[in-house]
Amino acid sequence: MPQRTPLYQNHVRAGARLVEFAGWEMPVQYEGLLAEHEAVRTRVGLFDVSHMGEVIFRGPKALEALSKVFTNDVGKIVDGQAQYGCLCRDTGGIVDDVVVYRRGAEDLLVCVNAGNRQKDFEWLASHAGGADVSNESDAWSQLALQGPLAAQLLQRLTKVNLSQLRSYRFAPGEVAGIACLVARTGYTGEDGFELFCEASKGPAVWDALLEAGKPEKIQPAGLGARDSLRLEMAYRLYGSDMDDSTTPLEAGLAWVVKLDKGDFVGRAALQRQREQGLAKKLVGFTLTDPGIPRHGYAVQQDGRKVGDVTSGTKSPSLGTSVGLAYVPTALAAEGSTFAVEIRGRAAAARVVKTPFYVRK
Amino acid sequence: MEIPQDLRYTREHEWARNKGGRIVVGITDFAQDQLGDVVYVELPDVGDPVKKGEAFGVVESTKAVSELFAPISGKVLEVNAPLSDAPETINEDPYEEGWMIVIEPSDPKDLEALMDAKAYQAFVDEQAH
Numbered sequence: 001m002p003q004r005t006p007l008y009q010n011h012v013r014a015g016a017r018l019v020e021f022a023g024w025e026m027p028v029q030y031e032g033l034l035a036e037h038e039a040v041r042t043r044v045g046l047f048d049v050s051h052m053g054e055v056i057f058r059g060p061k062a063l064e065a066l067s068k069v070f071t072n073d074v075g076k077i078v079d080g081q082a083q084y085g086c087l088c089r090d091t092g093g094i095v096d097d098v099v100v101y102r103r104g105a106e107d108l109l110v111c112v113n114a115g116n117r118q119k120d121f122e123w124l125a126s127h128a129g130g131a132d133v134s135n136e137s138d139a140w141s142q143l144a145l146q147g148p149l150a151a152q153l154l155q156r157l158t159k160v161n162l163s164q165l166r167s168y169r170f171a172p173g174e175v176a177g178i179a180c181l182v183a184r185t186g187y188t189g190e191d192g193f194e195l196f197c198e199a200s201k202g203p204a205v206w207d208a209l210l211e212a213g214k215p216e217k218i219q220p221a222g223l224g225a226r227d228s229l230r231l232e233m234a235y236r237l238y239g240s241d242m243d244d245s246t247t248p249l250e251a252g253l254a255w256v257v258k259l260d261k262g263d264f265v266g267r268a269a270l271q272r273q274r275e276q277g278l279a280k281k282l283v284g285f286t287l288t289d290p291g292i293p294r295h296g297y298a299v300q301q302d303g304r305k306v307g308d309v310t311s312g313t314k315s316p317s318l319g320t321s322v323g324l325a326y327v328p329t330a331l332a333a334e335g336s337t338f339a340v341e342i343r344g345r346a347a348a349a350r351v352v353k354t355p356f357y358v359r360k
Numbered sequence: 361m362e363i364p365q366d367l368r369y370t371r372e373h374e375w376a377r378n379k380g381g382r383i384v385v386g387i388t389d390f391a392q393d394q395l396g397d398v399v400y401v402e403l404p405d406v407g408d409p410v411k412k413g414e415a416f417g418v419v420e421s422t423k424a425v426s427e428l429f430a431p432i433s434g435k436v437l438e439v440n441a442p443l444s445d446a447p448e449t450i451n452e453d454p455y456e457e458g459w460m461i462v463i464e465p466s467d468p469k470d471l472e473a474l475m476d477a478k479a480y481q482a483f484v485d486e487q488a489h
Contacts, residue, residue, distance in 0.1 A: 017396075033422045034397040034448075224396065224423050290444075292400050292420050313422055314399040343402075343418065 005050035006141050006202040014220050022115030022239070024051040027222040037228050037316040039219035040188050044147035046209055047221050049194070050202055053117035053137035055124050057108040065129035066108050070100065071248055071270075073261040077102050082168045082185055085256040087123060088266030092247040092273060096120050097238050099185060101170055109181075109196075111142075113238045127265065141202025145209060146192030146229075149216040154193055157212055158182060162193075176208030187226065189233035189359060232315050234284045234324060234354035240295050241282060241310040241324050249273055250326070252282045280307065281332040284354035286320050287340065289347040293323035298341040299349075301331065309340055315356055322356045323349075361484065362389040364455055368431065368471055369480035375455065376431040378471060379462075383432055386459040387419065387450065390484050395421040398450040401443050403428075403460055408436045410463060412470060417460065419450065428460065432470035438462035 002025040011018065016027035027048065029036060039045045057066045067074050072085030081102055087095040096116045101109040112120040121135040145154055151162045160173035160182050170183035181196040197205055210218055227237070236242055242251040249257065249270060259271050287293060293312030298305045312323030323340070331338050334353055339346035367375045373391035377384040392398065400420040410416045410430035417428040440459050443449055450458040465471065475483060 028423070029396060032397050034399075228422055290400075291402075292425075294425060314420075316399075316422065 003051070005048055006199045007048040007050060007206055010203050010206050011048065011220075016220070016222060019223070021223055022051065022113070024114055026051060027220070029222040029224045030220045033222070033224040033228060034316050036219055036221035036225035039217070040147045040190055040221055040225060040229055041317055042148065043219070044145065044149040044153055044192075044213060044216050045188075045219045045221035045225065046206065046213070047144040047146065047226055048142075048202070048206065049144050049226075050141045050199070051114035052142050053112040053114065053120065053135070054140045054142075054196070055110045055112055055121050056134050056136050057110065057124075057128075058132040058134070059106055059130070061130035062106045062108055062132070065127065065131035065133075066100065066110070067262065067264065068129055069124060069127045069265050070098075071253075071257045071264060071266070072100075073258040074100055074102070074108070075261065079104055080169055080171055082170055082183060086248045086253060087120065088248065088264075088270070089244060090266060090269060092249070092266045092269035093244040094238070094242050094246060094248060094251065095123050095244065097236065097242070097253070101181070101183065103181075112137075115239055139199055141197050141199050141205070143195045143197075143202065143205055143209070144186055144188075144192065145195065146186045146188040146190050146221075148191060150190070150192040153209070153213045153216050153218065154182075157208060175205055176212070178205050178208075180205065187235055188229040189235070189355065189357060190229075228313050228316055231311050231313055231322065231324070232317055232355065232357035234356060236282070236324070237311060246282075246326075247273060250278055250280055250282060278329050280326045281329050282310065282324055282326055283332050283336075283351045284322065284324055284356060285338075285340075285349040285351050286322050286356070287347050287349050289349075291340070291342040291345070291347040292321050293325075293340045293342070293347075293349070299325050299327055300339040300341055300346055301328075303346075305341075306331070306338070317357050325349075327351075361393070362455070363477050363481050363484070365477045367455070368474035368476060369483075370429060370431045370474060371483065372429040374429060374431050376471060376474060381465075381468065382437060383434070383463045383465055383471060384459050385431060385461050385463060386454055387428065388480075389454050391426075392451045392454045392458070395419065395424065395426060397422055398447045401447045401450065401460070403439050403443070404436050406436055406439055410434060410436060410461075419447075430463070431474055432463060432465050433467065434463040434465040436461050437464050
């Protein structure tokens with residue numbers, strides 16, 4: 001039986017179509033993917049992301065211990081700041097990509113992917129280094145309010161001064177009278193917020209946002225739109241674009257790997273890989289022939305398979321077919337061309353700069 | 361869920377309409393609803409042969425790829441070319457503007473083997489449970 005978030009009944013009431021994703025019964029769409037995608041790009045959308053997990057590092061050793069399993073330099077962020085990065089194995093393979101929220105030097109919340117809740121907790125707990133590591137995934141509801149009108153809507157429901165809350169900052173505060181962590185983070189490329197609250201309070205926050213958001217024509221949005229929105233930004237999706245067998249360098253996440261910050265799990269392997277050079281690299285491409293690239297399609301060069309498409313869709317905002325693929329480094333430069341095999345046909349593709357979509 | 365009385369249906373959710381001996385084919389309201397927003401369609405060329413129960417094309421929503429299966433055998437007489445630029449027509453009007461191909465049947469009796477509206481309704485009800 002798939003798990004359900006505390007907001008399951010809200011989704012049923014809103015007429016959602018539910019699908020199983022990473023062991024969770026989640027809304028894939030309400031109104032329709034394209035309508036929800038557009039609502040987030042032009043107005044405001046509301047996502048239930050309570051399937052995401054929360055692992056907390058506490059105590060005097062919290063910061064030091066987390067730093068030893070995290071690729072980014074978590075020592076650089078201050079209380080109330082968040083940071084994206086990876087957890088890596090000794091091989092450099094990615095255990096997960098996560099966002100760390102520093103509530104204090106002795107209190108750090110690690111937001112992990114739904115499918116990795118247990119794996120990450122076990123991994124982190126086995127590298128606790130004297131910190132108190134707890135899996136609080138079931139204790140939290142998490143909502144994502146995303147879009148250009150998110151701030152004006154949310155400001156009516158909270159005393160947190162949103163004009164002072166910059167990107168990747170967060171603050172505790174009430175939303176519609178319910179205690180939340182209000183974070184200016186997201187996975188859509190739009191301005192927006194992620195709201196963490198006690199699990200049982202999620203439905204009340206959800207209802208309050210939908211009610212208050214009527215002037216903005218707020219739209220509940222499902223995993224379908226979440227995926228097309230993130231892909232237009234070339235944000236990687238764990239399990240599709242990267243996994244335990246790929247490194248952050250290969251996945252194009254070198255910007256969150258700080259080799260000079262001090263030792264961390266995977267550092268030696270990543271250092272070696274950087275010195276020796278990469279055999280393959282994740283790139284963004286567009287199709288110049290008709291068709292839609294999909295996860296698992298082959299990348300071809302001269303009729304030979306040389307790589308794999310990891311994500312692909314027809315971009316709702318751009319109208320073109322875009323995707324991410326692992327290709328040999330020789331084909332990774334912008335402007336390089338290769339083919340994507342679509343049902344036995346070779347469709348021409350070109351490497352382009354990412355993000356595919358640039359916010360207006 | 362709209363299921364016109366005068367059409368015949370397949371278990372793969374295509375519909376077939378007899379128009380003076382030529383058979384117009386598309387996908388049902390149920391199929392387009394299950395697919396979600398259709399963003400791409402790949403259809404055969406005029407003159408191509410199609411075989412009952414075999415794929416004649418592909419329809420893709422933002423999330424999924426689905427093959428289109430020929431309800432009868434025959435030859436493609438017409439293709440709804442405007443669909444390639446406006447695949448959303450399949451969501452908006454699956455039984456009229458969203459038609460896909462017209463087939464010249466090799467055996468006119470093929471059509472009678474398909475489900476009628478009542479049988480298809482029962483089939484869909486069963487799938488929903």
